[in-house]
Amino acid sequence: MKILVCISHVPDTTSKINFTNGDSEFDTNGVQFVINPNDEFGLTRAIWFQEQQGANVTVVNVGGPDTEPTLRKALAIGANEAIRINANPTDGFFVAKQLAEVIKTGGYDLVIAGRESLDYNGGMVPGMIAGILGMNFVNSCTELTIDGNNAKASREIDGGKEIVATTLPLIVGGQKGLVEEKDLRIPNMRGIMTARTKALTILEPISAASETKAVKFEKPAEKSAVKLISPDNLDELINLLHNEAKVI
Numbered sequence: 001m002k003i004l005v006c007i008s009h010v011p012d013t014t015s016k017i018n019f020t021n022g023d024s025e026f027d028t029n030g031v032q033f034v035i036n037p038n039d040e041f042g043l044t045r046a047i048w049f050q051e052q053q054g055a056n057v058t059v060v061n062v063g064g065p066d067t068e069p070t071l072r073k074a075l076a077i078g079a080n081e082a083i084r085i086n087a088n089p090t091d092g093f094f095v096a097k098q099l100a101e102v103i104k105t106g107g108y109d110l111v112i113a114g115r116e117s118l119d120y121n122g123g124m125v126p127g128m129i130a131g132i133l134g135m136n137f138v139n140s141c142t143e144l145t146i147d148g149n150n151a152k153a154s155r156e157i158d159g160g161k162e163i164v165a166t167t168l169p170l171i172v173g174g175q176k177g178l179v180e181e182k183d184l185r186i187p188n189m190r191g192i193m194t195a196r197t198k199a200l201t202i203l204e205p206i207s208a209a210s211e212t213k214a215v216k217f218e219k220p221a222e223k224s225a226v227k228l229i230s231p232d233n234l235d236e237l238i239n240l241l242h243n244e245a246k247v248i
Contacts, residue, residue: 001055001146001168003046004106006099006113006125007074008036009067013118019217026119026217028066035070038114042174044184045144046112047078053146056080058106062089062098068200075195076187082198087205090213092120096128097208103133108169110151115140115173126173136166142177 011017011031018027035043049055059074060083061067071082085098103111116123130137136151138144142161143154149168154161154177172178187195229237241248 001049001053001110002106002108003049003055003057003110003112004103004108005039005043005046005057005059005074005079006111007039007043007059007061007070008114008117008119009033009061009063009070010036010118017219023216023218024214033067033070035073036114036117036119038116038118038175040184041176041178042112042114042172043074043077043079045174045178046110047185048179049110049146050078050080055110058083058108060085060099060102062087062095062205064088071200072195073187075198075200076191077185078191080198082200083203084200085203085205090210092122092124093128093211094208096125096132098205099125100129100132101206102203103129103135110146110168111135111171112174112178113171115175123173126171130171133171136168136170137173138164138166138170139173141172141174144172144174144178 010033012034015031019025020027043059046055046057050057057079058081059071059079061071062085064086068084071084075082083102085102087098089095111129113126113129115126127137127139138153138155140156141153142156145152146168151166151168151170153164153166153172155164227240229240
């Protein structure tokens with residue numbers, strides 16, 4: 001079984017976020033980047049298929065040379081090889097077109113992508129890939145088993161979960177549940193050294209239009225100072241909630 005895991009290169013949640021060029025571009029200076037958490041759950045599940053069922057695992061990313069450390073980390077975790085599509089991921093449609101081309105030419109049986117990325121939270125790329133290629137698709141996937149050409153998956157829905165059965169080739173939009181946080185893998189020294197010798201293929205992008213562009217980014221408004229009210233002064237509390245906070 002050939003598995004392709006789509007990897008997004010996203011800022012660590014502890015990083016301080018700033019913007020440049022009139023707040024139209026993300027400022028990467030001083031920002032630590034990591035594997036997108038939803039993608040890391042998918043990668044860990046793919047490594048499980050590798051160990052238990054002999055699957056070959058490839059990771060792919062759309063990005064410049066600065067994303068290669070993230071791909072190398074995925075190789076250190078256990079992926080067999082990596083692909084970097086040498087392009088700026090301008091929007092979801094552009095990324096989906098690039099990934100769809102890799103999937104089509106690579107003949108992958110299972111494609112695992114994160115349900116959404118931590119940076120823009122668009123949640124559109126896995127579904128777009130499935131639409132472009134006409135492949136089976138399960139989004140918000142929390143459990144996945146493969147038996148030959150058959151797949152069984154569990155996905156989150158409003159008020160519960162849904163169990164679906166389908167066949168390969170399959171695209172999955174994964175999230176926490178494919179594995180738990182305790183099952184995530186930290187690269188050891190052997191994995192890091194081995195990753196240096198694994199193949200990292202660089203592909204040039206196919207022609208694809210970017211359908212959207214960022215006009216301006218805006219940070220959330222800073223929280224106002226906290227007002228402390230004496231527990232004996234309920235009238236003042238009610239007055240502030242009604243007239244200032246306007247929540248009652």
